[in-house]
Amino acid sequence: MNIIKEFKEFAVKGNVMDLAIGVIIGGAFSTIVNSIVKDLIMPIVGVVTGGLDFSNQFVRLGHLPASFKGNPDSYKDLQTAGVAVFGYGSFITVVINFLILAVIVFAMVKFINTLRSAERDAAVAPPPTPEDTLLLREIRDSLKR
Secondary structure, eight states, rough: HHHHHHHHHHHHSHHHHHHHHHHHHHHHHHHHHHHHIIIIHHHHHHHHHTOOGGGGGGGGOOOOOOOTSSOOHHHHHHHHHHEEEEHHHHHHHHHHHHHHHHHHHHHHHHHHHHHHHHHHHHHSSSSOOOHHHHHHHHHHHHHOO
């Protein structure tokens, strides 16, 4: 029974639960970032670059099989057929996803650190001097005069 109790304490600890919540939110956040890149940023990049679609940029390394029945200019069709392709466009999209995610996480961490710093500064501020101490100081100063 000790092992079950120890495991329960471990699993319910704040750090483990925080990590689990972070992983779940991170997965959902990754989906949002992928959509931002795919649906918002890449179309703008395509317009700026004259209709260039990064997701379909590749170099075919292998030969087309005789049974190939797709578009030889389609990255997905070639991958489905098992043709060796160097998909640099897909890589560029993933790098853009990463950069956007890194900037957002950096901004969040910076914001949280600012909040913690303000909280720490408030905690470090000396407490107000008690009334009785102020009264004793006044008496002391009066006696000195």
